[in-house]
Amino acid sequence: MSLVIPNGMSRRHFLGHMAAGAAMIPAMNFISHVKANAAELKKRQKACILMWMSGGPPTIDIWDLKPESKNGGEFKPINTKGNMQISEHMPKTAAVMDDLSIIRAMSTREADHGRGRYYMHTTFVPNPTVVHPAFGSVVSYELAPKRRELEIPSFISIGGGGSSPGYLGMTHAPFQIDASGRINNADVGDLGYDRLNQRLAMLESVEDNFIKSDRGDSGAAHKKVYEKAVNLMKSKQMEAFKIDQEKKEVVDAYTGAPAQGGMMGGGGQFGRSLLMARRLVEAGVPFVEVDFGGWDLHANVFGTLKNQRLPALDSGIAALTADLKQRGMLNDVVLVWMGEFARTPRINQDVGRDHWANSWSVMIGGGGLKGGQAIGETDKDGLTVSSPKSYQPGDVWATVAHALGIPLDTVHKSKNGRPMKMANGGTAIQELIA
Amino acid sequence: MLQCLVGLKQVTLRAKLFVAGALVLTAVSAMPLTARGAGERLIVGPDDVIVQEINAQIRATWKDNEVEPSPAADDAEWIRRVYLDVVGHIPPIEDVEKFIADKDKLKRAKLIESLLNDPAYVRNWTTIWTNLCIGQQTPRRVSREGMQKFFREAFSKNRPWNEVVTDLVTAEGHYEENGAVNFLLAQMQDQDDGVQMTAKTTRLFMGMQVQCTQCHDHPFNDWKQDQFWQFNSFFRQTGKVDHRRFDSKTGRMVDDFSEIVERDFSGPVYFEKRNGLMKVAYPVYMGSDVDPGPSTDRRKELARLMTNGERPMIALAYVNRLWEHFFGMGFSNPIDDISTHIPVTHPALFNRLAEEFVKSGYDSKQVIRWIANCEAYSLTSRSTKKNTRDNPAIGESALFTHVYVKPMTAEQLYDSLIIATNAHKSGRSGWEQAEVQRREWLGQFVRTFGNDDGGETTSFDGTIPQALMMMNGALVKDAVSVKSGSHLHDLLSGKGNEVQKIQKLYLTSLGRSPTKGELATAQRFLKGTPDTLSVYQDLFWALLNSNEFIFNH
Numbered sequence: 001m002s003l004v005i006p007n008g009m010s011r012r013h014f015l016g017h018m019a020a021g022a023a024m025i026p027a028m029n030f031i032s033h034v035k036a037n038a039a040e041l042k043k044r045q046k047a048c049i050l051m052w053m054s055g056g057p058p059t060i061d062i063w064d065l066k067p068e069s070k071n072g073g074e075f076k077p078i079n080t081k082g083n084m085q086i087s088e089h090m091p092k093t094a095a096v097m098d099d100l101s102i103i104r105a106m107s108t109r110e111a112d113h114g115r116g117r118y119y120m121h122t123t124f125v126p127n128p129t130v131v132h133p134a135f136g137s138v139v140s141y142e143l144a145p146k147r148r149e150l151e152i153p154s155f156i157s158i159g160g161g162g163s164s165p166g167y168l169g170m171t172h173a174p175f176q177i178d179a180s181g182r183i184n185n186a187d188v189g190d191l192g193y194d195r196l197n198q199r200l201a202m203l204e205s206v207e208d209n210f211i212k213s214d215r216g217d218s219g220a221a222h223k224k225v226y227e228k229a230v231n232l233m234k235s236k237q238m239e240a241f242k243i244d245q246e247k248k249e250v251v252d253a254y255t256g257a258p259a260q261g262g263m264m265g266g267g268g269q270f271g272r273s274l275l276m277a278r279r280l281v282e283a284g285v286p287f288v289e290v291d292f293g294g295w296d297l298h299a300n301v302f303g304t305l306k307n308q309r310l311p312a313l314d315s316g317i318a319a320l321t322a323d324l325k326q327r328g329m330l331n332d333v334v335l336v337w338m339g340e341f342a343r344t345p346r347i348n349q350d351v352g353r354d355h356w357a358n359s360w361s362v363m364i365g366g367g368g369l370k371g372g373q374a375i376g377e378t379d380k381d382g383l384t385v386s387s388p389k390s391y392q393p394g395d396v397w398a399t400v401a402h403a404l405g406i407p408l409d410t411v412h413k414s415k416n417g418r419p420m421k422m423a424n425g426g427t428a429i430q431e432l433i434a
Numbered sequence: 435m436l437q438c439l440v441g442l443k444q445v446t447l448r449a450k451l452f453v454a455g456a457l458v459l460t461a462v463s464a465m466p467l468t469a470r471g472a473g474e475r476l477i478v479g480p481d482d483v484i485v486q487e488i489n490a491q492i493r494a495t496w497k498d499n500e501v502e503p504s505p506a507a508d509d510a511e512w513i514r515r516v517y518l519d520v521v522g523h524i525p526p527i528e529d530v531e532k533f534i535a536d537k538d539k540l541k542r543a544k545l546i547e548s549l550l551n552d553p554a555y556v557r558n559w560t561t562i563w564t565n566l567c568i569g570q571q572t573p574r575r576v577s578r579e580g581m582q583k584f585f586r587e588a589f590s591k592n593r594p595w596n597e598v599v600t601d602l603v604t605a606e607g608h609y610e611e612n613g614a615v616n617f618l619l620a621q622m623q624d625q626d627d628g629v630q631m632t633a634k635t636t637r638l639f640m641g642m643q644v645q646c647t648q649c650h651d652h653p654f655n656d657w658k659q660d661q662f663w664q665f666n667s668f669f670r671q672t673g674k675v676d677h678r679r680f681d682s683k684t685g686r687m688v689d690d691f692s693e694i695v696e697r698d699f700s701g702p703v704y705f706e707k708r709n710g711l712m713k714v715a716y717p718v719y720m721g722s723d724v725d726p727g728p729s730t731d732r733r734k735e736l737a738r739l740m741t742n743g744e745r746p747m748i749a750l751a752y753v754n755r756l757w758e759h760f761f762g763m764g765f766s767n768p769i770d771d772i773s774t775h776i777p778v779t780h781p782a783l784f785n786r787l788a789e790e791f792v793k794s795g796y797d798s799k800q801v802i803r804w805i806a807n808c809e810a811y812s813l814t815s816r817s818t819k820k821n822t823r824d825n826p827a828i829g830e831s832a833l834f835t836h837v838y839v840k841p842m843t844a845e846q847l848y849d850s851l852i853i854a855t856n857a858h859k860s861g862r863s864g865w866e867q868a869e870v871q872r873r874e875w876l877g878q879f880v881r882t883f884g885n886d887d888g889g890e891t892t893s894f895d896g897t898i899p900q901a902l903m904m905m906n907g908a909l910v911k912d913a914v915s916v917k918s919g920s921h922l923h924d925l926l927s928g929k930g931n932e933v934q935k936i937q938k939l940y941l942t943s944l945g946r947s948p949t950k951g952e953l954a955t956a957q958r959f960l961k962g963t964p965d966t967l968s969v970y971q972d973l974f975w976a977l978l979n980s981n982e983f984i985f986n987h
Contacts, residue, residue, distance in 0.1 A: 130829055153898060162897075173897065175897070175898050175899075176897065176899070177899075183899070183902070184878070184899065184902065184903065184907075185899075185902040185903050185905065185906040185907050186902050186906070187906065188906075189906070195968065195972065198959070198963075198968070198969070198972050199972045199975050199976055199979075200976075201959075202955070202956070202959065202972055202973050202975075202976035203975075203976040203979055203980060205951075205952065205955045205976075206952070206976055206977060206980040206981075206982060207980055207981050207982075209949065209951075209952065209982070210980065210981045210982040210985075211981070213816055214816045214817045214818070215815050215816055215817070215839045215985075215987055216817070216825070216827055216838070216839050217827065218839050218841065218981070218985055219839075219981040219982075219985070222981035222984065222985070223981060225897070225898060225901050226901050226905075226979070228898055228901075229898045229901035229902050229905060230905075232898060232902075233902070233905075233906075346710075414828075414829070415827065415828035415829060417828075
């Protein structure tokens with residue numbers, strides 16, 4: 001029997017089912033029954049997938065085209081299933097836009113990569129006296145404690161740079177992996193669990209002495225990270241990282257690879273990362289960030305978009321949305337697409353676009369939010385937000401918090417005791433809340 | 435201009451501290467200048483006048499903030515820290531035992547002196563500055579070996595820091611023949627009109643973050659966009675040539691060396707204001723104009739201006755960086771953003787140390803002597819009830835009542851694992867192979883991801899992959915192996931009873947003896963398992979994986 005009991009915390013869960021009389025059912029049936037139940041339960045778990053466009057994507061060429069303006073560039077808009085038009089190079093996404101919405105009235109203030117990245121991730125501007133948590137850490141902090149069956153990290157970042165958990169502590173730092181999903185050194189191997197447990201028992205006695213030695217919090221943070229590493233080593237949920245278990249058609253749909261093979265845009269990395277994100281969310285991970293870079297297009301913006309970035313983006317978003325919907329998960333999983341800022345409406349002398357934070361778009365959908373809408377608008381040349389209200393990252397993340405059931409009046413405390421409002425006091429965007 | 439402002443804009447409380455510090459100072463200047471160790475040559479010891487001044491000013495802030503210092507660190511705690519900070523690895527067990535047994539009152543000052551003359555000092559600071567100048571991962575068309583060679587020479591001869599900076603900023607030539615060029619080559623990855631060179635030079639050597647002023651005036655400090663471009667114009671005569679050569683084996687052209695050459699450039703640079711207007715900028719260094727004509731060697735002029743004066747930014751930046759290296763917090767934090775919008779913890783002391791550094795002839799070792807010999811550095815890293823308020827981790831201003839815990843850098847961790855497992859003595863592989871293994875391990879540990887801003891994790895910051903690598907990676911697996919010839923094998927097959935063996939394991943890894951409780955725990959495990967060998971292995975594994983091992987405290 002012990003062969004099929006997953007290691008770690010689900011043992012109690014398992015025994016619970018035993019007590020309920022499941023012992024009468026032959027073993028194999030019983031296992032699939034438990035799995036089915038767990039799958040049913042996890043389907044209803046709220047989660048967020050952040051598609052992070054590192055480098056700053058030109059949203060004027062993707063979500064908010066200006067074909068009549070000198071800033072419009074080479075691309076034409078096309079109709080979608082939603083109540084808006086998007087770029088002609090996003091045809092597959094156009095077919096799922098009834099489930100997704102575009103916020104076309106972002107007006108943020110940071111147009112430096114580092115500062116913009118910080119601002120959009122945390123909702124706060126950088127401040128030398130406090131490190132704010134990325135919103136993935138906030139979601140992890142709020143939702144992970146309620147998911148005791150989750151043995152893998154609660155904030156996973158695929159292919160991206162790190163962000164800080166700030167005052168929420170290292171437990172909620174992003175677990176960074178690359179798009180292959182390979183996790184090195186996670187195998188117990190020949191050592192076996194008995195020896196591992198002996199090692200861990202000895203480790204605990206050394207660690208606890210250091211923690212009690214009045215040397216600050218680092219010692220305890222170290223212990224927590226080790227605990228998480230051990231949980232990971234022992235967990236059956238590690239399977240979620242293995243996208244090769246998926247059928248080829250599924251992988252191809254996400255990456256946009258034609259049936260004959262061959263990948264487009266970053267070797268299918270974005271699509272594969274999104275597929276892994278879906279598997280992780282299915283396993284109960286509340287926040288997954290997928291990094292897709294290469295948007296810092298100071299030169300040759302149209303060629304790069306048309307031939308590399310947009311085909312990959314289009315397939316990825318469309319496949320993820322359709323897949324989640326088909327699995328009955330789209331109502332629980334929020335999708336957010338953004339970069340640190342967008343790019344200048346004006347096209348520069350290198351046929352590129354530079355950094356621009358004044359008027360740009362973010363895509364958001366799923367999680368029970370209203371799809372098919374364009375919220376707010378920019379002027380005819382894309383230079384300013386022309387609708388009455390413009391939005392900050394705090395508003396976007398407040399909307400996400402709302403969709404995930406995290407109360408907006410939640411207040412966290414910084415390490416020196418300063419109260420920090422959820423999403424920096426942003427408000428959920430009314431048009432999106434169904 | 436900027437350097438004067440550093441000390442000025444302070445909150446009132448700090449101004450008060452400043453005065454208190456100055457009063458104590460006058461009293462101290464009458465104290466004996468240097469310590470004489472048993473009739474030997476002069477060394478910087480606890481009685482040195484600058485060390486005394488540091489002590490007085492730090493004490494003044496303790497008094498003003500109503501905190502008390504923690505007790506002095508015991509020898510075991512102190513020797514581990516000073517080894518990690520000065521030579522980049524934990525002390526070997528023999529050195530710990532010898533130091534603890536030494537009865538000389540000046541033994542700490544003497545150890546600092548001997549570490550400064552250890553080859554590992556050169557290696558450690560070469561590593562640190564190579565990483566700072568070209569990054570953990572070598573960029574394209576940059577020679578890591580060349581950069582290391584340059585710093586190896588600089589630190590082994592203890593070359594004056596102003597000369598080192600001058601060489602780096604003005605370098606020309608072949609990237610192996612003149613290793614100094616690699617600093618600028620690493621900033622020439624993109625055709626960016628010297629933007630990266632401007633940003634990195636100011637940040638690294640002057641402790642100033644000006645990168646955002648490329649596009650707009652700085653939101654908080656006094657840097658304006660035109661200053662960025664004035665500064666930038668000093669670099670515009672810098673050219674790079676990437677040589678290729680014919681490879682007879684493959685019949686193809688392959689990369690050969692790269693070099694920095696002087697390029698004709700005179701007159702202004704042009705830049706775009708946010709409102710779309712084009713503007714011009716001429717070479718001006720903090721208010722000093724430089725002839726923009728073709729006969730000016732602009733980088734030479736820049737180096738001259740950067741290293742000019744009684745307290746130039748390069749002196750402040752270097753002192754701040756060294757202070758942070760030893761204490762975990764600089765006078766101004768983050769250390770590469772010394773600016774009027776960021777408060778300085780001990781402004782008078784900061785300025786004074788920078789001035790003394792200049793007076794010493796930009797002597798890097800001398801600054802380390804002052805810092806490592808001062809009272810604050812001799813204290814334990816444990817806080818007490820009387821100084822719990824001194825907690826920079828939560829954003830409080832640093833008072834240095836106890837030494838703050840620092841995570842080891844990846845290199846410190848690797849080199850310490852090598853020392854703890856005696857691999858440096860076994861001679862299992864040649865130096866070159868050892869270096870390859872080291873770089874491989876570091877490369878895996880310092881995982882970087884292809885994000886656009888190229889952030890790197892340079893120290894153990896507690897990620898799960900790093901923990902997994904420590905727990906199950908090949909290095910620690912080897913370390914706890916009991917194959918004949920391994921450190922653990924030698925240790926266990928040598929003389930000594932159970933207690934002595936446990937003691938050795940603690941000393942070799944943590945540099946201290948086990949407590950009674952720890953000894954009892956280990957003995958309990960030994961009693962409970964027939965396979966005693968596995969217990970020793972697992973204990974050693976636990977010690978190497980512990981928080982106490984991985985932190986510098």
